[in-house]
Amino acid sequence: MSRKSLIIIALVLSGIAPVLFAQDNVTPQRKHAIDSLALEKVRDLSKYISIIGDKGTSFSEASRVIKRADELFATGSKMGVSTLASPAVNYFTVDNYFKRLMALNYIKVKIDWYSIHYISDLEKQPDGKYVGVVTIYQRFEGYGAEGLKYTDVTKKDVTIYVEKKHTQINGMPIDFWDVILGDMKVTETKKQ
Amino acid sequence: MNLIKWISLFVYIQFYLRVEASAQTIVAPTLEDEVVLYASTKQVNQFFRRFNNEESIDGSRYYEKDSLYRNPITRSFFLNLLFDKENSFVKEDLKRQFIQYVGDPEKPVFLDFHGGNWIAQVNTIFYWEGKEVNATLFLKLQEEKIGSKWVINRVCFRPFEEFFVKDTQDTVHFLHPLSHELEFMNLYKVFHDDKNILQNYTERNYDPDYLALFLFEVKKGNLRFKTVTDVKFHFFQVDNWYFELSQFNRAGYNTGWLISDLQKLDSKEKDSLLKNVYNRYE
Structure with a gap:
């Protein structure tokens, strides 16, 4: 196995999850690889939301997961929430959004994710980073003592920033593309 | 087969082929819901892609080398799907004319994200x-x-x-034509008079x-x-046409980003419509 292959494997195992490329334009093949990486991050987010919302999750575990979820987002990212009744957007910090989810007043919460997702094209912004939006759908069920109390379906449009980064491993320079999440718009689409 | 049936069949196949990645993250609540979500034009980006036929039913991107990229037959399916069907103000005949115009096999018209207008x-x-x-x-x-x-x-x-409403018929408040001989000392009148009519001292076309x-x-x-x-978005990219794009968050298959207004126009009408758009309060 070549030295370069070993370094790539090391990067993958180190959690950087790189998409390694030499140039900085986005070809269809590269876009495909970046999409996979973006989806992986969004799936991590979905998983964390499910754990944080789950009433069976202990407070300390939920707090730990909130920290992990926070790390997926760029500093200063906001959650914008609108409902069917009120289309005006309410803004929350990422941390507050998760804390509110953790504090919901139900005996049991069930959060499911539709397998459908939609990934936009990537557009270059003036700072050289690429930006895209991944759309996913979540179904939420909140149970009270007398059974199902509330259910809704929300659309989540998640901003993704894609940036080319550089690192050195064993003195060897490596370029890779990294994905970080940004603002997220949460829109209620169905309520019962 | 209409597009919804086509999507239903696609989702049906997906539904039965699906392997749940993890019990915590992926569940397909109902087949009906999934069909609705597939049918919805979920992003403005998807509106562009569907308008141009640059993606498959499941949203996978087509690139120039792909055989279905901008394919005129599947494109007409998508174009039909992109109108707000609950809007009776946009007549079927006008829609047909528009779809024919942008889908003209000799001179098709595509939307361009970076095309301005x-x-x-x-x-x-x-x-x-x-x-x-x-x-x-x-x-x-x-x-x-x-x-x-x-x-x-x-x-x-x-x-x-409201602050700048101008009385164009005002024959009382003005600086007389020889004001310059007094080195405009009468400006005191302009700035000490009733402030509500200050704009009457500005030129006719003051904007x-x-x-x-x-x-x-x-x-x-x-x-x-x-x-x-x-x-919402206002599109003037298609020559001699204007359309408005709005988001519809409602039940059914006809949801997401859809054409909510469509007008055929000449270049003069285009300018006055643009002016109208800029003066809109909603």
């Missing part, structure tokens, strides 16, 4: 003098040395406009820059952003 209308609420007041911002996509960005190019804010005023007031802390309430 489309603007965003963002309805917002600001705090102003202790009250919540609507402000409509208009933004356009500006190309930069690297990449592009949305920039604000206009604002509609009713309190400013206040409301955006400059708006930015000034935000910077001074007199205007404070609260929220966005609605977004």
